[in-house]
Amino acid sequence: MKTLLAEPGFLAPSGTIGADVSYILAVVFTVLFLIAWGMAKKAQGTRHHKLILVSMVSMIVYFVGYYYARSLGVLSFEGREGFGGPDDVYENVFIPVLTTHLILVVLGLIFAFYMLSQGFRASKRVDGEYLLKEGELKISPRKFKIVMLTIFGCWAIVQVLLLATRGNPMGASIAYALIFATVALVASLEKLIEKLLPDGAKRHRVLGRVTMVIFAMILITSTATYIMLYFVYPSKS
Ligand code: HEM
Structure with missing residues (x-):
């Protein structure tokens, strides 16, 4: 290829x-x-x-x-x-x-x-x-919690898979941790966006x-x- x-x-x-x-x-x-x-x-x-x-x-x-x-x-x-x-x-x-x-x-x-x-x-x-x-379009606190827990759960699954399948998963672990941290940060920015632009x-x-x-x-x-x-x-x- x-x-x-x-x-x-x-x-x-x-x-x-x-x-x-x-x-x-x-x-x-x-x-x-x-x-x-x-x-x-x-x-x-x-x-x-x-x-x-x-x-x-x-x-x-x-x-x-x-x-x-x-x-x-x-x-x-x-x-x-x-x-x-x-x-x-x-x-x-x-x-x-x-x-x-x-x-x-x-x-x-x-x-x-x-x-x-x-x-x-x-x-x-x-x-x-x-x-x-x-x-107004707002995410309910319950849904927000579910979104955050889902992101955390996906990161945990990827991390377990990396530990199980790779000899030295350090680099990949850092990269995936950064990717999931970015996703979590963007999801939490929703609260700020809701304040700035409340109309969906x-x-x-x-x-x-x-x-x-x-x-x-x-x-x-x-x-x-x-x-x-x-x-x-x-x-x-
Ligand atoms: C990457 C994803 C998307 C982008 C960048 C995007 C962008 C836009 C933009 C720029 C407009 C306003 C157009 C204008 O007046 O200049 C618009 C309108 C709209 N979008 Fe999206 N959109 C996205 C995804 C979606 C999805 C997934 C849906 C529905 C499930 C959706 C439904 C609509 C509807 C219903 C309108 C209003 C059209 C109207 O004026 O009647 N969009 N979108």
Whole structure:
């Protein structure tokens, strides 16, 4: 799989199949999200929700598979050797763009997961069509406790599996602990978000637009990275 991904690509003079496929799919997923935004704007709540669900699930399956096959993607795979430009461009342009891209990807994922569940909580179905419910939307203290305990339970199961299956699970344990801590932090931020945007429908519209803008910025930064790596400053080796 790794050898196939490293074969010469078809888009750029010095790209690889892995980079090209990854880039094309990133464009496809972003366009699907933007179409879903257009549907919501036209008050097509059900089509919007279906397209968001299908594209989110396929995006996650693809990225997990791809990053697994490519051992953490552009940073580790290309590294400094993959970038053929001068040091000052590498430090002052390439690395800041790539870092911004990675931060946006993490933020985008957090927002997208939050929005998916918020979308269901903030909607009602009328004659098979999803409509946003105007009015205060709050999580009950009982539900909040269940959410927190579920996150803790999932972390405990993963940790037990790591201890049982890996010789030295230290690195993976830290990574998973950080991931679950982030999930718990985001879930507890809900209390703050409820205070700032008490109306569930307004919350969905405002945070949904923020999510869509983040997705668009992810595409812009990945395009910049792709152009720098494979068109402007390809590797000299
Ligand atoms: C990543 C997940 C999601 C994002 C980013 C998102 C984003 C948005 C945005 C930006 C709007 C407002 C459009 C505008 O006026 O500019 C919207 C409206 C809406 N969303 Fe979502 N949404 C997501 C998931 C969901 C889900 C899962 C559901 C339902 C289960 C849903 C149901 C709705 C409905 C019913 C509207 C109102 C459409 C109307 O105005 O009639 N959304 N969404």
